[in-house]
Amino acid sequence: MWISAFPFSGGKTMAEKLDNFDQSLLAELEEGLPMTSEPYAQVAKRLDVSEDEVLARLAALQEAGTISRFGVVVRHRELGYNANAMVVWDIPDNQVSEVGQQFASLPFVTLCYRRPRRGEKWPYNLFCMIHGTCHDKVLEQVEQAARAAGMENCRRDVLFSGRRFKQRGARYGKNSSNRQPQEVA
């Protein structure tokens, strides 16, 4: 069930605009499913549509990849994941896509994105997240990633997280609730 590699090209999919109903549905789900026996029926009621319609749209959005996953969103720190590193790399432009896919296939890399460099102070164009429970082990995994991609000599940095000031799901504006953020550490 767990796919370790899921390479695809993102960021250029703005053309695929969601329709109004999909946007309202995603906005309605920002706080998550209600914890009741028939949660989709309750969401449907709030949107004034049928439960079948909600289920069908959610399945379609998953199928289309708009929803990358539908399920439990865990707050990892509460489970002891305290060594969460953002690993940033300065990879030659002509190799970045290939290296990104190699990193993404490593089981301990939980997110992997290309982002723009910002001058000499921020020369990094590839970002990986490693969610770990042990600082030293994460550093070993960074070494392992560098070796796997043949990037041992590339400039890189490891940014461990410190204080968590805020963590919650994304809100997209349309019909978003104005409730206070649930989680401020």
Add this chain to the structure above:
Amino acid sequence: MTYGNFKKGELKFEAANLTQLDRVLLDRFQRGFPLVSRPFAQIGAELGVSEEQVLDSYTALQQLGVISRIGAVVRPHRCGWSTLAAMAVSEERLEQVAEIVSGMPEVNHNYERHHQLNLWFVVTAGSKLAVADVLSKIELETGLQVVDLPLEESFRVDLGFPIQWRQNDG
């Protein structure tokens, strides 16, 4: 992947008092949560417990803050726009600046990281312009520069990952 598949002594965390059922519910349904009328009943049938037990456990886990929600994770830039942004803030001002940043409803993650750029946050809004407005507002209110690092290519999006439990936590 089944939960509990890990090497002995690999993990250090002190687990909360989670039951075996809690652990399966946390681990196995990060993706592919049932899209059926009574999803908690279906999960219960699959695990050999009642719908009520599943609901009680998820409700408790949410109240404890172990799960933030059961819902959709949207692929970046499929719905609106988002960016990762960073700031270099002096230690004396960090809490105050973090508070300004967290106060923006469009900011959903905001963390300290150990680097010269030490405040990192994600801004998500309905459009690219709306995101840019939030960044400008933060610059104006803090007097500090914001480094905007939008995603350009995805190699791995958020698919969840198997949770590793320490062997003797059960």
